[in-house]
Amino acid sequence: AxxxxxxxxxxxxxxxxxxxxxxxxxxxxxxxxxxxKYLESSIKAYRDGERKNPIMSPMAAGLSDADVANIAAYFASLPAGG
Amino acid sequence: AxxxxxxxxxxxxxxxxxxxxxxxxxxxxxxxxxxxKYLESSIKAYRDGERKNPIMSPMAAGLSDADVANIAAYFASLPAGG
Incomplete structure (x- = not known):
């Protein structure tokens, strides 16, 4: 990613x-x-309608699998707790 | 909690x-x-069927609101990143 x-x-x-x-x-x-992997599955769940949220569903709509992998890798790379 | x-x-x-x-x-x-608050809403989503997962749904079933608040407070209190 x-x-x-x-x-x-x-x-x-x-x-x-x-x-x-x-x-x-x-x-x-x-x-x-x-x-x-959890971040990826969550974003995809919003993108693909498995999870529904008025903010997250439109945010995730249209993301490619590569986008999802990159976004997930980015957040996972940040130090937990900030 | x-x-x-x-x-x-x-x-x-x-x-x-x-x-x-x-x-x-x-x-x-x-x-x-x-x-x-996110932990609470997630556990309740599994308990109340808003989110469905073969493992989490039965785990959350039967938890009282007080249980949910206590479990959420416990995990939130743990140092992020372990």
């Missing part, structure tokens, strides 16, 4: 999940240091 | 999510240091 490409693609995610992957909003999960 | 009670109730969770909240299995999320 391409972490730099993931970081670029994940710019929009920072609004809720934090620039360092520690979310600003208590209802939204921290992503920093999370398991990359 | 009662973190000690949460720890006791969460003993069964350690099998997948790790004794320190860092999961042993790459497909399963780390829970240590996660946002308590």
């Amino acid at each position: 391409d972490i730099a490409a993931g970081k670029a693609k994940a710019a929009v995610c920072a609004a809720c999940h934090g620039g360092n992957g520690i979310s600003i909003i208590p209802d939204y999960p921290n992503l920093a240091g999370q398991k990359v | 009662d973190i000690a009670a949460g720890k006791a109730k969460a003993a069964v969770c350690a099998a997948c999510h790790g004794g320190n909240g860092i999961s042993i299995i790459p497909d399963y999320p780390n829970l240590a240091g996660q946002k308590v």
Whole structure:
């Protein structure tokens, strides 16, 4: 996976999940240091409709598998706890 | 919330999510240091059928709101990254 490409693609995610992957909003999960496979399956679940959320579903729509892998690798690479 | 009670109730969770909240299995999320409100909403989503998973759904079934609050507080209290 391409972490730099993931970081670029994940710019929009920072609004809720934090620039360092520690979310600003208590209802939204921290992503920093999370398991990359779990991050991938979560993003795909929103993209493919297995999980539904008014914010995450549109965010994930249209992402390619490569985008998903890169975004997941980026957040997984951030130090857990920020 | 009662973190000690949460720890006791969460003993069964350690099998997948790790004794320190860092999961042993790459497909399963780390829970240590996660946002308590996100943990609560996730457990309730499994308990109430909003999210479906062959392992998590039965795990969450039957938990009271107090159990959920205690379990969530316990994992949120663990140092992120283990």
